[in-house]
Amino acid sequence: MAILDWFKNLFFGASEPFSDAGTFFVWEPCSKSHSEVVPGYAKYLLDLGYKVSVIVNPEKLKEGVFCRFSDPNLILNSISRSKARKFFLKKGLANAKGILVTTVGKLSNGRDYNGAYEFFAKKLPGQKTLFVEHEIKPAVDGGTWDENIITLRKPDYKGAKSVVVNPHYFGNVRITNKSEDIVKFIVVGALQDKRRDCSIILSAFEKLIDRGITNVKLIAVGKGAVNLPEKIKPYVELKGSLPFKDMYDEVEKADFFLTSYEPDFAPHLRYITTGTSGAFQLVYGFLKPVVIQEKFAPINGFNGKNSVIYSDSSSYSEALERCVKMSAGEYGKMQANLKALADEIYAQSLLALKELIEK
Template identity: 30%
Template sequence: MMSEGVVNSDFGKLKKAFIEAVVLLAFTKSRKKRWRNILRNMDLVGDFKSFLQFILQERRGRVLYLELSDAHGEIAPGYIKYFQDLGCSVDVVMDSSVARENPLYCIDGVRFFSTNPVLAPLLLRAIRKSDYQIIFVGTNELYQYKRRFFCDVYRSFCEEHPSKMLIVEHDLKNIEKSFYLASLYKNRRLVVIRNFSDDPLLSEVNPHFFGCFESDARSTEDMTTFVVAGGLGLERRNPALLVEGVRYLLGKGIDDFRVVVVGSGRPDGFPDDVAAKVLWMGRLDYPKLYETVRSSSFFLPLLDPDMQEHHKYRTSVSSGSIQLIYGCLIIPVISRVFAVAYGFSEETCVVYDGNEIGMAMERAIKLSDDERRALTACLEDLKGNVVKKSSSCVRAFL
């Protein structure tokens, strides 16, 4: 009898051969590499089986959660839980490349269906004929493998049933650029994670449920761990702040700490003296990401008010760091400019002005157990208010 490992190995070889044959026969030279990567990331058999299950199912949930982009898996459990807590049954359709990272590990009671860029247009046709009361779209812009696919089909689908659609817009600046987004906006069918301007026509629903866990603050007897999640790309965070903070601590003779970076490896040119204090975790699936953040002492968003690329994170785009701070109840060390933008204060986080991140990290390390517990308790209260406000918005949709 063949072992499971042998069967999987043989299937992997067969899949690779099939993909190479399809790419060789169906695509021009300029498109071969791109489609080879796309097909390798698809669960071809699983997605087709899931497609058949979807079109053949006799009973459907009240709400369909739809995520066809290869991103934003982290927001899915939070949005789904809001509907479930209000008594709604939820079906989920999600791109298989996102599903592979297991974002729904903390959610029970949903019927799940995976898809891919090849099957998604067919799936949208089936959804058109369904009787869902609400179709909740997790990403307005359709992103797939750093390119866009079947955008016309996707856009027309979103425009067809405005009374059923709820769409998450991740950048408020896109609203004025799109006629159909403007229409949803006027009818209060547009959802945002952070309503920076308190616009009464926008529905702020903040998704940050990553499972249940103990919220007790860590003991000061443990080594202090600062965590950075999402890599060190300049468009989202400034690694120079990390370098400055670590060097400040080392210069003060403070060595009993470490920094954990999730989402990327060591950037080119990153200084050796700072890298010695960093644990590079690389990309993790969602359960391991949340476990890593929860086990850390403090969160470093590394948002820089002096960087033009970061201005959007206090005016139009909600930083994913904020979701992790709420969901994992981890105290952030954050610039005052961004703390104010997200409703934080010195009662919920360690705030710094200008380039004083090193001093803020030192203050964080020296917090007593009681001080950490007080900050965590206030952060939990703030999170509770966010949940209450978000749930009220969802209730208004039903």
């Protein structure tokens, strides 16, 4: 029945999302970002024994955010945000067990959680309303933070507590070994001339080529434009913004995942204090060792055994060289350690979500 509903909704549209007793809604009200977390949250709820009725922007479904993931108890509703809002305003949660909203900031501006709870106008006893917040600073600073709200990672800001449930499941993922010929690095996100992290990565690649290390390829996925130095143009592929299906494919084929956070650059500090990065979900889910600055590693679970750590931007190129020269055996051990981390995060997250629902 679920598969038939999925095809009906996908090709003919739906007037309202599917639900029945035992169903949990998972709604991503943001039409531009954060959709990559939805499969992971749906997976947790399926593992807890619920049917899951997903409401996500129709374009994100077309882009393949669930292209690697199917389940008889998973219903994907191709319904716009406006139609979903009208449904919830009129019927609350209908007869569903509850709802998990994966970006509550779209309902609360990061502050008014009481208003967000009231939006769903509970009608049945035992229904649960769960929210995910991607940036806790406005609520913590404003005194409206709710410790029952879910975050993707443990926050480190003014003693704030949350329920940590990290979504890093994307479906059927092929775990690949290190390439034997061309070592592939991937960066996912805007790679633009005006961004500091762009210059760090490109400068490191330029130094790598200057040292005669040319069996490399940099894959850049994300919107924006960048002027590449002539000497590294043969070693860089600018893919631009890709649909989820193609982005998943590129991550799967890569060997290492690049980040370039700087501890002395204020906008980057949110990745260790009040928020997190979608890059880490891809690292955990696809088991791609990440190249990361040492200050940003520990709170996200990374260390020298599961990742490649560097001290500052001047040593970034040396970190890339370590990746290139890493043996297949060393790479395999690093992936195994990364899998252990991802499995631990998954188990802890599943338990935390179960306890929150039963609370």
